[in-house]
Amino acid sequence: LQSHHLDSPKIPKVHWEDIGGLDKLKTELLKTIEFPIKYPHLFKNSSLKRSGILLYGPPGCGKTLVAKAVSTELNVSFMSVKGPELLNMYIGQSEENVRKVFESARASSPCIVFLDELDALAPRRGAAGDSGGASDRVVSQLLAELDGVTSEEVARVIMGATNRPDLLEQSLLRPGRLDKLVYVGPYCGVEEKTRVLKALCRSYNLRGEVSLPDVAAALPASCTGADLLHVVSTARAAAVRALVRKLDSGLVKESELSPDSIVLGVSELWEGVDTFRPSVT
């Protein structure tokens, strides 16, 4: 039987500067896990060394990003698995995959386990699409891992993520399990969207006349991080095209190119904004 291939946990390279906004979320997560991870010996009671957090909200709003940044900040390894990846048609194999995830996390502890699309792995009993038997066993395995004893020396952090907390098997949310629910929503308002755009443009050269607040104001009132990333990627593609045109016409030489040659100007960013405008027919 083929079991799911797991990437071994490692410390991510996502820094706070890569993230725009989300300050409250960062503080909230750090507050919950920083102490137990840094000072596990202060927590005699093993239940205090266990943190379980459920991040919920629409896709593309930064759940994975912030979880990774927290791991980077605390210098602990991070293991991310998507629920559906662990599901396997063979009897017993899905539970075995779940067991392996936690075994691998324990071997590199302290480790933050991030279970994305958790609703697929542990759907509420009787929910649509739940065929019954198989998911009951997966849920039991998951609960056993969540309830498992924590050793004296290390803390254990499990984060779940879902777009549909209502579809989740509710016993996962009991005290001692994923008992801290944190909503991660879209970015609303010019200021918040500007902060995300700023973070996403961090590694590009912006032309002096570019005003990110103007760009943010021209976008829909509420945007996901993925939407804002799309604006910047579109602008970057336009900037690359402009550069290629300059090369073709001999205005710049290939030997003069560096990453700094890609410059985002107003017209490039506006190309990104335009992808969000209703098309005029």
Ligand code: ATP
């Ligand atoms: P899913 O539910 O689909 O897993 P998610 O909430 O985990 O979504 P992320 O993968 O963290 O979303 O975000 C999607 C992308 O959007 C990120 O890779 C990142 O490039 C960008 N992004 C989201 N939020 C931010 C932010 N606050 N600052 C900078 N980039 C962001």
